[in-house]
Amino acid sequence: MELTTTSYALLGLLALRPWTTYELANQVQRSLRNLWPVAERQLYEQPKTLVAHGLATARRERTGDRPRTVYRITPKGRRVLRAWLNDPHGGLELRSELLLKVFFAEHTDRSTLLEHVGELRSRARSARDAEVGVYEATRDAGFPFPDRRHLSALVARLGFELQEAIDRWADWAEHEVAGWSDDLALPDDADELLERVYVRSAERPPRTTGPRLTPDIA
Numbered sequence: 001m002e003l004t005t006t007s008y009a010l011l012g013l014l015a016l017r018p019w020t021t022y023e024l025a026n027q028v029q030r031s032l033r034n035l036w037p038v039a040e041r042q043l044y045e046q047p048k049t050l051v052a053h054g055l056a057t058a059r060r061e062r063t064g065d066r067p068r069t070v071y072r073i074t075p076k077g078r079r080v081l082r083a084w085l086n087d088p089h090g091g092l093e094l095r096s097e098l099l100l101k102v103f104f105a106e107h108t109d110r111s112t113l114l115e116h117v118g119e120l121r122s123r124a125r126s127a128r129d130a131e132v133g134v135y136e137a138t139r140d141a142g143f144p145f146p147d148r149r150h151l152s153a154l155v156a157r158l159g160f161e162l163q164e165a166i167d168r169w170a171d172w173a174e175h176e177v178a179g180w181s182d183d184l185a186l187p188d189d190a191d192e193l194l195e196r197v198y199v200r201s202a203e204r205p206p207r208t209t210g211p212r213l214t215p216d217i218a
Helices: 005-014 021-031 040-052 075-086 097-103 110-141 146-178 190-203
Strands: 056-063 066-073
Touching (some): 005 021, 005 040, 005 066, 005 075, 021 040, 040 056, 066 075, 097 110
Antiparallel strands (some): 056 066
């Protein structure tokens, strides 16, 4: 099996400390779920892939009567991880089933479209609150990797800004859709709407600075 981005993500976790598969799965849910969600089956396949490529070792151990397999990164694994980290290639993807339903909303009606917009806002707010909750619980229990707190804050900031952007977008979308017909037929101002969205958005100067996050979020 070829290495994937998920392979490198798990390799990055193994560079922090040895893990069992169960521990890796839990750590992925805690630290990677918002920036690189991984299907559960991959979490049990990928460590074996890393071993097959010589990037990790697997050692059978026992905790009481329970057997477990502990994975550790190898020197080759660290070299491969560093090479991947130094590679500037990569992308930014937005995947949302609800947003896909908004895109094809002409096959439903206005009330359903507004429900989807509202649900996107609700989920963005819930994700933000959940992330703050996880941070507060981790802070109170003691950070498992305290030397990495600044990097966690760096990535979390983007996540919070994306959630705030969805919140603002939902307000704007609801205002626009309120003026459309129930069957979502093409409105008279469709060309002007496209102009505002595409052209004027592109003309906005980029923000170079912004407000600092509150300590509880950072």
